[in-house]
Amino acid sequence: MRSSEVVLVTGAAGGIGRAVVGRLRERGLTVVATDAALADLPCAGPVTAFPLDVTDEQAVQAAVARVVTDFGRLDHVVHLAGRAGRGPIDVVDRPEWDALLAVNLGSAAALARIVHPHLAATRGSLTLTASTNAFNGGSALSGPAYAVAKAGLVNLMRYLAREWASQGIRVNCLSPGPIDTPMVSGRFTAEVLAQLRAAVPLGRLGEPRHVAHAVDYLLHPDAAFVTGTVMNVSGGLVLD
Numbered sequence: 001m002r003s004s005e006v007v008l009v010t011g012a013a014g015g016i017g018r019a020v021v022g023r024l025r026e027r028g029l030t031v032v033a034t035d036a037a038l039a040d041l042p043c044a045g046p047v048t049a050f051p052l053d054v055t056d057e058q059a060v061q062a063a064v065a066r067v068v069t070d071f072g073r074l075d076h077v078v079h080l081a082g083r084a085g086r087g088p089i090d091v092v093d094r095p096e097w098d099a100l101l102a103v104n105l106g107s108a109a110a111l112a113r114i115v116h117p118h119l120a121a122t123r124g125s126l127t128l129t130a131s132t133n134a135f136n137g138g139s140a141l142s143g144p145a146y147a148v149a150k151a152g153l154v155n156l157m158r159y160l161a162r163e164w165a166s167q168g169i170r171v172n173c174l175s176p177g178p179i180d181t182p183m184v185s186g187r188f189t190a191e192v193l194a195q196l197r198a199a200v201p202l203g204r205l206g207e208p209r210h211v212a213h214a215v216d217y218l219l220h221p222d223a224a225f226v227t228g229t230v231m232n233v234s235g236g237l238v239l240d
Contacts, residue, residue, distance in 0.1 A: 005122075006030045006071045007219065008064070010054050010111070011080030011129075013037040015181025019208035020078060020215050021047055027216065032067050035081065054081045054107035057114075064114050074118040076219050078127045079108055084183060085143030097145045104149035105156070112160055116169075123168030127218050130154050130230065132177045132238045141192070154230060161228035170227040172218050177234030180205040201236030 007024055011017045012033035021033050025047060034052035048070070052063050067074055082104045085096065108128050119126060131142075131150040138147025157173040164171060178184050178196045184205065185193060197204055214231045217223055232240055 005075040006073050007076040007078060008032045008067055008074060009078045010034050014183060015208045016179060016211045017080045019212035023212035023216050030071060034063060055102045057110045060111055061114050068118055073122055074115060075122045075124040077115050078215055079111055080129050081107060082129060085146045087140035087143035089144045092143055092145060100145035101149050105152045108153055108156060119169045120167045125170040125219060127215060128153050128157050128173045130173050130175045132175055132234045135238045158228055165227060172227060172229045172231060174211060174214060175230050175232050176211050177237040178205050179211060180207055199237060206233060206235055
């Protein structure tokens with residue numbers, strides 16, 4: 001792959017995000033890392049990084065314009081940003097419901113609209129992030145709004161993959177199971193974590209590098225014939 005290819009990664013400060021950024025940099029891609037939690041570091045070593053709230057459409061437009069201005073192109077977008085909730089449904093009020101759908105689903109639709117012409121110009125790719133919750137209905141651990149938003153992401157990916165195929169844009173989706181990141185290990189008790197491990201047929205939590213390798217493949221030229229696909233990284237928690 002040409003070292004000039006440029007990748008925009010959202011949610012880059014999370015456990016999976018950091019692993020993805022590191023993996024893509026190892027392969028020589030130019031990585032622009034964004035996250036609401038990032039400080040403004042316009043040149044953080046080999047990675048350009050700056051803060052971005054993906055629910056702010058104007059901010060997303062400005063961020064994409066900044067990438068194209070600085071690097072002259074945009075080849076790939078990896079949208080990892082998102083937030084889990086907590087159920088059951090009778091404790092989730094409307095503002096929380098709307099906020100979770102906005103950050104997990106609405107942000108992806110807005111980002112897709114904004115990056116579309118740039119990915120068309122490079123015949124690039126868009127990778128979205130769903131969850132096993134999109135397929136098994138989820139649970140009160142992450143809440144109903146999270147499960148609904150992630151299910152919506154899968155069909156958004158399928159819609160875009162079909163609509164953009166004639167322009168050479170590939171659109172795929174990650175579906176991680178429980179991954180050992182602060183979003184999982186930092187939220188749950190030891191008892192809940194033990195239950196999660198027991199529920200996974202492989203008997204353990206996934207590691208961020210497992211998802212990063214899946215992203216690496218989806219962006220690689222060897223995946224040039226892969227679009228409209230859900231990459232199941234769940235240790236067998238969901239069986240295709």
